[in-house]
Amino acid sequence: MPYSTFRLNLLVTPPYNANFDVDEMNMHIPQSKETRAELSQIAWVPRQIISSQANKPVMGIVQDTLCGIRKFTLRDSFLDWVLVQNILMCVHGWDDTIPTPPITKPKALWTGKQIISMTIPRGINIHRGSDPPSSNPVGDNGVHIENGELLYSVLEKTVGASKGGLVHIVFREKGPEATQDLSTGLQRVVDFWLFHNGFSIGIGDTIAGKKVMEVITGTIQEHKDKVKQVINDATNDRLKAEPGMTIRESFESLVERELNRAQDTSGQYAQKNLKDDNNVKQMVVAGSKGTFINISQMSVCVGQQSVEGKRIPFGFRHRTLPHFAKDDFSPEARGLTPQEFFLHAMAGREEDVMVCYDGTVRNSLGVIQFIYGEDGMDAAYIEEQSIRTYDLNDKEFNHKFLVNVTDPSGGFLPGALQVGIDDSRLELQQKLDIKYEAHCADRRFLREFVFPIHNMTMEHALPVNLLRVIQNTLQIFHIDRRKPSDLEPTYTIDSVQQLGECLIVVRGEDALSREAQQNATLNFRMHLRATFATRRVLEEFHLTREAFDWVLGEIETKFTSRLHVLGRCAAHLPRSQSGNRLHKWL
Known part of the structure; x- marks a missing residue:
């Protein structure tokens, strides 16, 4: 693209820790044939979909596509003949066959599950039972994919970067090329459907109903009254110290506990009373963005703010922390001790460990393991x-x-x-x-x-x-x-x-x-x-x-x-651990 701009698929941004706020990337051109071969066979992006360190995908359906695929696979999601004809053009590797519509009268309608099944490779089988167990669950919970056909499930985090999900199993069973085709097909189909269906969030999605607000207001007031009682007990010397705490620490702990309960109780009540078609809730349930805590903060109350697990303290003068003396210039009072500095530096410097072509695991200092992971x-x-x-x-x-x-x-x-x-x-x-x-x-x-x-x-x-x-x-x-x-x-x-x-x-x-x-x-x-x-x-x-x-x-x-590819990096670990032969890091 012009102006030295990289074009980057949204799926590959997590391993780069990249976003689209003018991040900078560097490009390196391989010079030797050996380097080109290693980059094409080992560093090829589809081969990096699964992380050996975490044994789970680092790339998967995210954000708009993840939210859209949940809406697309709901039981009430239907497509007419015109939309099916257009959307099949987005199916990667379409073989010109059209599935049989489950509804024919008064007009033919296809389900989103049928279109999604056309992007899943044949031979893929996933079964996670529903709760309660059923061969056709009413809530569409659980997952049942048989020979590449989605029989029931509302796809959410299953197609994301989750362990044992669809992306993970397709990579294991069919290889990186099939996983690449799966991701491409899902993106094209869902994005095309979402482009025509639409999805947006408004202020109305964050406003709770009148009855809900009455209950929440009462709950918050109840916990505020309890905090006033704690303050009154502390003022009149009736507050007892909790084990391992002073009176002041006990007071702060009790106040923080009551205020956190107020946020948790009211937030959970608001979540339960949100409708399923609430756009913010749909986005959170799909796993594309946000959490239920964000919903409670937008709809109910922000809650007590904490710093390092405590309420924000009052200021202090001429010292970095309350337990230091004034004008204390020692390393402990002004920064890190030498040991802390070493540990901090160790955590920020990781070393590449490689499986060499003789099968041994080595770093710059020598052999770490004779067989990668003891099983290769x-x-x-x-x-x-x-x-x-x-x-x-x-x-x-x-x-x-x-x-x-x-x-x-x-x-x-x-x-x-x-x-x-x-x-x-x-x-x-x-x-x-x-x-x-x-x-x-x-x-x-x-x-x-x-x-x-x-x-x-x-x-x-x-x-x-x-x-x-x-x-x-x-x-x-x-x-x-x-x-x-x-x-x-x-x-x-x-x-x-x-x-x-x-x-x-x-x-x-x-x-x-x-x-x-x-x-x-x-x-x-x-x-x-x-x-x-x-x-x-x-x-x-x-x-x-x-x-x-x-x-x-x-x-x-x-x-x-399944044997580890020779010549490929094995894992990352802090330098101080690389000399420990007994450390189980593989």
Whole structure:
């Protein structure tokens, strides 16, 4: 653009901490081929959508688009034929197909959810149950996206920079290019609709009703009377000091507490009585701008002002703080101590740490870790998952993992396997017993050594979401859970074991490399064994042989793509921590 002006998409401003008030940016031109390759492959903006440090998106739908997408996906948002024709021109990669309108009489009408579904890639599945649980919740709360189609939900912060949201899952499942297309499509569609629908805020959105103001006025007056009583008690020496406080501190604490209660109580009452179509409330609920505190301050009262958690103090003369003597020129009274100055300087200077091409993590002083994060995985792709051998009780554990084909009551369910597959051989029982012992060993290792304090609800950070891969497989191969499987039990045992051996993080045949490889993949291999236990594959997932092979191949591909890119910066940390080898910063 002219006048040395950068053109910047609104989505990428958060990681730059940029806005549009004449901020300054610098542009650097790469000179060498190596630098150009690193910038195009590593520093490319779509690859930076997920932050490895926080394991969540740093870019997502914001501001106007975020507010608009909430209004666009409400149940009463409908589009006629003319608007649909115009808005489909904004759909990124539109394939010339028009969805079937849910309403045909007296005229055809389409929903906003149908248009939004056209921007979501196929194969994306997200389900978060509603409260109360329902397959079609009246309030449209919860999220249900099946094979890229939005079935129910009012999209709000789900499409923003939230962990586990739509942007996060599309990045994990489809990659940075698909996430870029998703963001582009959502922006174009929603902005076009919002441009024709309109959205503005007026003074009327901040004015509470007469009845609400009467209740709020009474509430504030009630708390003011309590403050007068505290002042009266302090004046007449009836006020008692609270533990750890002087009389003056106790007085200030009680006054501040009552005034804060006045603001909180009146603000919450005003929020509950605002209509859903209030534009300020819509903006806050969508997460595009503002908070409910801003609503209460605009509609009710600003509230008691606090500085550093206390009421604004009276002035003081000839000293920086009340507890210093007059004309005290010591470092403590006039600034920072040497130790405080060092800590302040440390917090303001961060050092780049890089995963080098030999797999080690280094900074300017040397090696920090021999394997990034001890497992080599990019933190941007890590998800919280449950290892079933850890969190199940004994009865559920035996039901899912113990199989005895020599006992009719302990074998596979009738109809789980196709006719002709021998499920009563001693060789099969031996393999099943070995696998059951492996599950028991995993359970003991997790419960007694790694997590001796049992927390059954705790989840583990793992690179590939196996249940999501299975869900995608069931849709791709159209698995009919009523039909028996053609998968042989011995084949599942051998294939899962072979897959565990193919997951390579550390290469090498020496003793140190083999131990590092074992430690790097230990958690994920336990998760793999627990998810693809023979009974679960045949009775719970009903996978066919073709689908099972596809699942294992998909897991191996995703696992390899989750490894941290060599040559890429790993994280930022203060300089004083970079020498501490035991500091868990990755």
